[in-house]
Amino acid sequence: MNILHVFRSPVGGLFRHVCDLAEEQARLGYNVGIICDASTGGASAASKLDALQAICTLGVHRIPMSRHIGFSDVKVLRNIPRLCAGENIDVVHGHGAKGGAYGRILAKMLHAKAIYTPHGGSMHYSITTPTGMFYLALERCLKKFTDGIIFDSKTSAETYRGKVGGFSCAHRVVHNGLREYEFDRLPRTEQENQFVFVGEIRKLKGLDVLLQALALIKDPAVSLSVFGSGPDEAFFKNRVQVLGLINQVTFHLPVFPVTKAFVNARCVVVPSLAESFPYIVLETAAARVPLLTTNVGGIPEIFGPHAYQLLPAGDANELAKAMQRVLNDHDSAESLADSLHNHVHTHFRFSTMVEHIVGFYNELLTSPMQLPINGQVIAQAK
Template identity: 45%
Template sequence: MAATVDIDRMLRLRILHVMRAPVGGLFRHVLDLAGEQARRGHSVGIIADSTSADALTVKRLSKIAPKLRLGLSLIPMSRQPGLGDLAALRSVVRIARTLEPDVLHGHGAKGGAYARLGKVWLAAHGVRVAAFYTPHGGSLHYRPGTAAGVAFMLLERAMGLATDGVIFESDFARAAYARLAGVSGPTRRVIPNGLADADFVARPARTDAADFLFIGELRHLKGVDVLLAAIARLSQTEPVRAIIVGSGPDAQAFKAEARRLGLDEIVTFPGAMPIHDALPLGRCLVVPSRAESFPYVVLEAGAAGKPLIATRVGGIPEIVAGTPMDLIPAGSVDALADAMQAVLADPVAADVRAITLRAAVQAKFTVPAMTDAVLDFYRSSVPRRASRAAVSHVGGPLVEREASSSHVQQ
C-alpha cells in the first residue's frame, strides 16, 4: 500500500522568536524550542536585547547561533516602557520584512508586544504573518483591579486582535491570564516546558556538599530571606550549611541579612553558574519562592534526581502532581524550617521522593513533546504559502529549499 503524505504535517516553517532579556527560564525555553525546531528542519531565527547579556548568555547564544537559518539579531530593548520601544519595534519589523517569517513568536511582555504589533505593521504593508505570545510569568503576577493589572488588561484586549494564539506553560498561568485579560480573545493552549535528554542525568552531591542549596535570581520574590531565616533557626540546634547560587538586584541585601543573622560561616554566595554545575554543591534544593510561573529549576532538579523542598505557588503543584512530594506555604519560616529539619532527619525518604519525581518529570515534560505541541499550534494559524510546502520524499527528513541565512545585527 502506498504511503499517505500529510502535506500540512510536513510543512517547513520560517519561525522568528522575539524576546527581550536573554536570561532566566524564558531564555532557556526559547533556546530549547528554537533549537529543536531548527533540528527538525525549520528555518528559525531569534531577536533579543543587545544590552542585557552576561558572559553565560553570550556563551549560550554563540552555541545556538550556527543553527539559526534566520540568524541571531541583537537590538536594544529597554526594560521599562518608553520611546525606545518604538525604535525596537521598527527594528523587529525591518528584520521580519527581510526574513519573511511565517510565525512571529513573542516571549514575555516586551517580546509579545513586539511580535503582535509587528504583525499589524507588516499587515499594513501587505505582509501576512501569524503572531503567537507566551507570557512567561512576570506580568501574570499583577493583581486584577490595580493600575498595573488594568493596564495589562487593556493592552491584552487590544493586542488580542492581532494574536493568533497564546501559549501558557501551566494551567496556573492560563488562569492568571484569564483573571487579568478575560476569557474571550485569541485561542489559548497550555504547553508545559520540557527538558532535553542531557537534563535527565543524575547530579549527585559532592562529598563536601552543603546540606541545602538555592539556585535562582536573587530577588525578594524568590524568598531567599525566608530561607536565611529558616537556616538561622535550624543552626541553633543543628550543624547545617547552605549555598546560595545566583545573582540579582537583591544580592547585596541578602548577603547583609546573612551577616546580620550570623550566618557568614555556614552560608556562602558563589554567584551565578550553570545549573548542572550548581546541583552537586548541595544535598537538597530549596525553592522558597513567594511566586512562580513554571520554574525550570524545579523541573531540572527533578530530572537530576535531587531531593527538593518547594513552596505551593504557581505551576509547581502541576510539576509534582501524582508524586509524594509535599509542598509548603510560601513565606512561612516555620514551615520551611520544619521541612528542612525533616530532610536532615531522614535523608533516605527525601531520596525516595526525588526518584519518584524524576520518573514523573521524564514522563511528562520533554523538549520533543513541547515542540510537537507548539508546531501543531502554529500550523493551525499560519497563512498557507505554496512555496513553503516543499516535500522531498516520504519516510525521511525534508530538505529546506530556500536559501539559508545567518547574521548578527547589533
C-alpha cells in the same frame, strides 16, 4: 516555516525554553531567528547565543531593551523590523511580558502570525494594585494583536482568564519538557548540610524567606549556596549580613547547565512566591536531587500525585521545619526525590513539548484568516 522568537532578558527558565525550542526547530529544518536584550545575561548568555547563531538562519539579534515601559520601547519597535528586512516571517513568537508585547506588534508589521507565551510576566501582578491595573490593561489591549497563546501550565491559562478576560484567539496548554539525557542520574559529591538556591535573584523568587528559614535553624554548620544574578542582588547580600548569616551563605554567578550547581547539593530549595512552570523544578526532579518548593503556579502540575510535599509560599517557619527534616532524615529525602523523578520522566518530555508547539503553529498558519474586503468578510489562508 520562518519563525522568529522575541524576548527580553536572556536569563532563567524563559531563556532556557527559547534556546531549547529554537535549537530543535532549527534541527527540524525550520528557519529560526532570535531577538533579545543586549544588556543582560552576562558571559553565559552570550556563549549560548553565539552557539545558536551558527544554526539560526534568520540570525540572533541583540538590541538594548529596558525592563520597564518607557520611550526606549518606541526606539526598539522602530529598529526591530530592520532586523527582519527581506525575510518572509511566518510566525513571531513573543515570550514574557515585554517580549510578548514587542512580538505581537512586530507580527502585525510583518503580516505574520502572532504567538504569545506569558511565562509569568504580567500575570504575576495583582489587579488591585496601580501597577497591576496598568500592565493588565496593556495585556487586554494586546489581545487584538494576538493570533494564538501557548500557556506552559493550566494554572497560567486560568490566571490569564481571570486577570485579562476571556480568550479571543486560539490557545493551548503545552507543558515544558526535558531531553532524555537530563534524566540520567547526576553524579553528586556529598557535602553535609548544603542547601542550594538557583535562579534569578529577585524578591518574587522567595530568597528572603529562605534566608529567614536558615536563620531559624540556628546551626552555623548549615550552609546555603546561591547561584544566580538579578536586580535585587544587593538587597539580599545586605539581608545576609542583617540576619547574621555571613559565614553560612555564599553567592555565585549563574552556571550552565544548572546541574553544575547540584553536584554538591544535599537539597535544592525553590521558595518562590509566584511562578509559571519553572524549569528549575523539572531539572532538580530529573537529576534525582531532593527538592523543597512551594505550592504556587504550575508547580503542583509538575508534582502531580506528589503535590502533598509542597510548602506554603512565604512561610519561613514551615520551610525551616522542612529543611530540618532533610537534615535529620536524608535517606527519606532521597527516596522522595527518586519517586518525583519517575513521575516527571513519564509526563514532561522535550519531544512532546516541541511537537505540540510546532503543531499549534501549523494549525494557525493553515486556518483561514478573516479579512474585510469591500465591507464583506472573506477567508484567506496565511
